[in-house]
Amino acid sequence: MTTTENLTAEQVRERVAEQLRRSRARSTALTDAVDEDDLVRQHSRLMSPLVWDLAHIGNQEELWLVRDVGGRDPVRSDIDELYDAFQHARADRPALPLLKPREARTYVREVREKVFDVLERTPLEGRRLVQDGFAFGMIVQHEQQHDETMLATHQLRTGTPVLHAEDPPRAAEPLPAREVLVPGGEFTMGTSTEPWALDNERPAHAAHVDAFFIDTVPVSNGEYLAFIDAGGYDDPRWWSEVGWAHRQGANLVAPRFWERGPAGWHRTRFGVVEQVPLDEPVVHVCFHEAQAYANWAGKRLPTEVEWEKAARFDPATGRSRRWPWGDEDPGPEHANLGQRHLRPAPVGSYPAGASALGVRQLMGDVWEWCDSDLRPYPGFAAFPYREYSEVFFGGDYKMLRGGSFGTDASAVRGTFRNWDHPIRRQIFAGFRLARDARPDEVR
Ligand SMILES: [Fe+2]
Numbered sequence: 509m510t511t512t513e514n515l516t517a518e519q520v521r522e523r524v525a526e527q528l529r530r531s532r533a534r535s536t537a538l539t540d541a542v543d544e545d546d547l548v549r550q551h552s553r554l555m556s557p558l559v560w561d562l563a564h565i566g567n568q569e570e571l572w573l574v575r576d577v578g579g580r581d582p583v584r585s586d587i588d589e590l591y592d593a594f595q596h597a598r599a600d601r602p603a604l605p606l607l608k609p610r611e612a613r614t615y616v617r618e619v620r621e622k623v624f625d626v627l628e629r630t631p632l633e634g635r636r637l638v639q640d641g642f643a644f645g646m647i648v649q650h651e652q653q654h655d656e657t658m659l660a661t662h663q664l665r666t667g668t669p670v671l672h673a674e675d676p677p678r679a680a681e682p683l684p685a686r687e688v689l690v691p692g693g694e695f696t697m698g699t700s701t702e703p704w705a706l707d708n709e710r711p712a713h714a715a716h717v718d719a720f721f722i723d724t725v726p727v728s729n730g731e732y733l734a735f736i737d738a739g740g741y742d743d744p745r746w747w748s749e750v751g752w753a754h755r756q757g758a759n760l761v762a763p764r765f766w767e768r769g770p771a772g773w774h775r776t777r778f779g780v781v782e783q784v785p786l787d788e789p790v791v792h793v794c795f796h797e798a799q800a801y802a803n804w805a806g807k808r809l810p811t812e813v814e815w816e817k818a819a820r821f822d823p824a825t826g827r828s829r830r831w832p833w834g835d836e837d838p839g840p841e842h843a844n845l846g847q848r849h850l851r852p853a854p855v856g857s858y859p860a861g862a863s864a865l866g867v868r869q870l871m872g873d874v875w876e877w878c879d880s881d882l883r884p885y886p887g888f889a890a891f892p893y894r895e896y897s898e899v900f901f902g903g904d905y906k907m908l909r910g911g912s913f914g915t916d917a918s919a920v921r922g923t924f925r926n927w928d929h930p931i932r933r934q935i936f937a938g939f940r941l942a943r944d945a946r947p948d949e950v951r
Contacts, residue, residue, distance in 0.1 A: 517632050524627055524644040527918050531651040535565060538658045541670040547609045550602040552664040554934050559609050560601045561654045566616035567591035569647050574619060577643050578626035583619050637892055645704030652919035659914040660934050662778055669779030676844050676853035683856045685724055688866050689945060692719035695821040696828040697813060698885050699923045708897035709923040711887045715813050719945040722810055722818045724867050725855040726874055726940040730786030735801050736762055746803040751796030754931055764792040764933040778850050787854040789874045789938045795906045795930035798877045798939035810942035812880035812907040820922045822864040831922045832863035832870045838917045843872035845917045852913055874938030875908040875926060882907060882927040904929055912936035
């Protein structure tokens with residue numbers, strides 16, 4: 509959401525209502541696309557049954573908006589424990605006495621009706637939780653995040669395709685440069701002004717980077733294939749020690765969902781088997797694969813600080829933009845976000861979404877692995893609860909930035925931080941490369 513400084517409470521309410529409707533339309537589409545049997549089945553041990561995600565979306569909404577913000581009686585306090593993500597690992601969720609699909613749908617509808625009433629009657633000021641509609645924005649983002657998770661479940665599901673979308677547009681303009689220099693020095697990282705930014709993105713602070721080069725586009729399938737063909741998966745030189753152990757243990761040989769056929773590599777994408785498109789960003793690779801590719805290519809992954817500077821720093825003004833292209837919210841010309849398409853766009857797409865330094869596709873298409881651990885920014889304060897971010901600090905996570913084609917614009921920002929285990933491949937993650945600048949390359 510844009511900065512709400514100039515919005516009246518009524519305008520904030522309208523935006524909240526619109527975002528709540530959009531996220532619910534998406535959740536409904538993702539769960540109505542399959543039959544009852546598919547909804548309750550676990551398509552992968554990595555994922556919850558879709559019906560768990562649906563009721564969990566409703567339960568979080570009830571906890572925060574109906575009970576906390578609204579001060580209303582519980583709709584169903586008997587199910588809180590079932591849908592507490594910290595109580596049950598994903599692998600164990602199918603065995604729980606979960607709400608049946610019909611019950612889950614009724615439940616989320618009942619909660620939502622009460623939430624619209626709460627939205628009408630709650631002054632959006634006074635309490636930090638409701639200032640600028642924050643709690644509502646947090647719940648919108650939560651639902652959209654689970655929608656992306658449900659989209660990943662759809663990708664893991666076997667059977668005939670049930671999701672359909674147009675292909676993304678192809679860039680007409682050629683790429684001016686393969687890599688660009690990001691100047692060294694300080695820039696403003698994080699935010700203290702985005703009304704719906706989450707605790708881990710706060711506060712805005714000065715961060716320093718040495719001058720470095722970053723690729724203007726993510727690594728493509730075609731480039732990644734060259735790594736496979738060169739024996740990259742069989743050469744421990746390119747892998748970290750832990751990465752190599754994982755490559756061996758999990759028997760990784762190619763991105764997830766790829767299969768080698770007599771006529772080359774194929775992949776399965778939401779139930780469709782197709783030739784691997786060479787000009788699309790590679791997706792469904794884990795951090796270790798990204799890092800091995802980077803070593804083989806003689807480069808490295810960017811750190812999270814570097815990624816954000818490449819995305820937000822405007823050398824003309826010295827300030828950090830909200831988004832790579834400027835301060836206005838994403839439109840379809842800027843980025844492949846919001847599940848409008850069911851695939852990343854070819855590398856070099858979205859010239860209108862380029863950063864001030866000329867880096868493309870930072871938002872949307874594929875989440876980008878960064879070579880950084882999850883750490884709090886200086887001045888971090890947990891809000892509204894420790895379980896949002898703080899309990900994950902210092903864990904076995906690597907950072908992911910920028911969102912994917914399956915990320916909604918309401919659930920990502922120039923400052924948005926995502927993280928996951930370095931072995932995860934079911935998420936829509938790829939990467940781009942960076943390298944140090946040599947002294948003679950820095951003006
Ligand atoms: Fe959740």
